[in-house]
Amino acid sequence: MEFFIKAKVVRLRSHHDKYMVAHEDQENVYQDRNGCYDNAKWTVELLESNNNNVIRLKSCYGKYLTASNMPFLLKSTGKQVLQTLPKRLGSSVEWEPFRDGVQVKLRTRYGQYLRGNGGLPPWRNTITHDIPRRTATVNWILWDVDIVELRPKEVGQVPKPRPRPTPIIPPNRCLNNPITTMNNSFPSPSLSPLTDSDNGPLVKIDLRSPRSPEGQSENFEDPSPSPMKEGRVIFYDIGNENGELIDADKVAFFTFKGSSLIELKEKLMEETQLDDILVCCRNPLNAKLYPILLHLPPNNTDMHVVVVPSSFKGSQFMHRAHKSAHF
Numbered sequence: 001m002e003f004f005i006k007a008k009v010v011r012l013r014s015h016h017d018k019y020m021v022a023h024e025d026q027e028n029v030y031q032d033r034n035g036c037y038d039n040a041k042w043t044v045e046l047l048e049s050n051n052n053n054v055i056r057l058k059s060c061y062g063k064y065l066t067a068s069n070m071p072f073l074l075k076s077t078g079k080q081v082l083q084t085l086p087k088r089l090g091s092s093v094e095w096e097p098f099r100d101g102v103q104v105k106l107r108t109r110y111g112q113y114l115r116g117n118g119g120l121p122p123w124r125n126t127i128t129h130d131i132p133r134r135t136a137t138v139n140w141i142l143w144d145v146d147i148v149e150l151r152p153k154e155v156g157q158v159p160k161p162r163p164r165p166t167p168i169i170p171p172n173r174c175l176n177n178p179i180t181t182m183n184n185s186f187p188s189p190s191l192s193p194l195t196d197s198d199n200g201p202l203v204k205i206d207l208r209s210p211r212s213p214e215g216q217s218e219n220f221e222d223p224s225p226s227p228m229k230e231g232r233v234i235f236y237d238i239g240n241e242n243g244e245l246i247d248a249d250k251v252a253f254f255t256f257k258g259s260s261l262i263e264l265k266e267k268l269m270e271e272t273q274l275d276d277i278l279v280c281c282r283n284p285l286n287a288k289l290y291p292i293l294l295h296l297p298p299n300n301t302d303m304h305v306v307v308v309p310s311s312f313k314g315s316q317f318m319h320r321a322h323k324s325a326h327f
Contacts, residue, residue, distance in 0.1 A: 001204045003104055004044050004055050004097060009149035011035050012106075012114030013044065022059035022083055022128060029065065029081055031116050031125040031257055041148055047094065054094050054109075059083050064093040067108040076251065078128035081114065103142040113141040114133050117255065120235055120304060136255040222239045231257035232300040236263070238272060239308045243280075243289045261292055280306045 004010070007243045012020040020033035020042070032040070038060040038297065045056040055063040062085035076208040086093065091109040101116045112129040117140060132138045191320040235253040238246045256267055265279050282304070289306055 003099070003145040003147075004046070005150050007042055007145070007147045007149070008045050008151040009041050009147075010057075011040050011146040011148055013144040013146060014127075015142050016116055016118045019115065020116065020126065022061060022063070026061045026063060027083055029083060029127050029327065031127060032239055035038045035146075054092050054096055056089070057095065064089070065095070065114075066092050067095075067110075067114075068092065069114065072128045072249075073122065077133075078115065078117070078130040079112070081127045081129055100142055103144055105141050106143065114143070115140045116143070118232060119302070123251070134254065137254055139251075140173070149265075165235075188238075222319075231255045233302040234267075235302070235304040236268060236271070237304075237306045238274075239280075239289070239312075241309050241311045241313060243285070243306070243308060243312060261294070261296060264296065264305075268305070269297065272307055274307065274309075276310045278308050278312050280308055280312070281307065 013035070014020065014031055016031065018031035018033050019040040021030055021032045021035070021037075022039040022042075024039070034040070041058040041060060041067065045058060047054040047056065050175045051069075056228070059065070061083060063085045065085075066082045066084040067081050068080045069085075072080050073235070084093070092294075095106040095114065095187065096109065098107060108114075108129055113127050113129055115130050115132070115137070117123040117126045122141060132141055137233060151215055225319060232255070233253055234256045237250075237252070240246060247298075252271070254267070254271060256268065258264060261279065263279065268279060269275060269277060278291045280291050282289055289308065
């Protein structure tokens with residue numbers, strides 16, 4: 001909660017290094033790498049409650065971040081997060097922050113968490129509220145808080161004076177000539193007058209959380225994955241021997257930290273409870289399936305695969321590949 005007590009305006013950055021942005025239609029919210037516009041800024045409203053740990057977030061359009069009851073997709077547990085302006089401000093616009101290291105989780109009054117989704121469309125760049133049930137998505141509910149503007153102090157509140165720093169003397173110079181060191185090396189604290197900005201309240205400030213290295217310029221268009229990512233995300237479907245998907249509406253994925261095709265195949269057999277399978281990818285040109293035979297894509301690139309039985313009718317590609325590799 002300490003992230004929001006003194007904050008008037010904030011930006012929220014997801015695990016995918018994208019900002020929560022209010023859509024121009026004044027209804028939806030989504031993720032975007034560009035957080036310099038006003039629709040990436042959210043005004044914080046503190047609620048007077050028993051535990052004083054509840055906030056509301058208002059977009060630049062004057063509408064509140066709302067946890068709706070509408071599912072994002074059919075058969076999915078995630079529900080939509082919208083911008084609304086209800087006549088009565090109830091629990092749907094209230095969020096309870098919980099600190100997790102240098103990040104926060106935002107929980108609804110009913111136990112779901114604000115989640116920035118990744119992966120393939122239609123999930124990519126969307127924001128829902130849900131309870132994470134997979135280890136691959138457990139970090140998707142973590143948010144960095146960038147303070148854009150501090151809350152003005154109350155009238156009559158006297159700011160506490162800052163303690164003046166004590167000069168630090170290098171040990172080697174102090175041993176050689178302590179009198180010269182004290183008189184010439186460092187100015188006396190009394191000679192450095194404090195300006196109004198030292199003690200007065202800051203009106204506007206823009207901070208980055210520790211996830212971004214110091215001195216590194218901000219590149220919103222950089223499509224590279226988050227440095228916090230470990231392994232790759234494997235999205236998979238199950239097909240029959242003709243390559244037809246058994247349940248196309250089911251969204252299944254996991255985080256894979258291995259490096260070889262054999263390890264991926266063993267992991268998929270464990271996930272699907274199937275034996276004697278082929279791991280296939282879909283050709284983007286003709287949408288046909290072909291078995292993966294050699295290596296996985298480099299740099300932990302996420303993959304979308306289809307698991308089929310070894311009797312898959314397209315497996316002749318595998319025999320042709322082995323034959324050409326032999327020659």
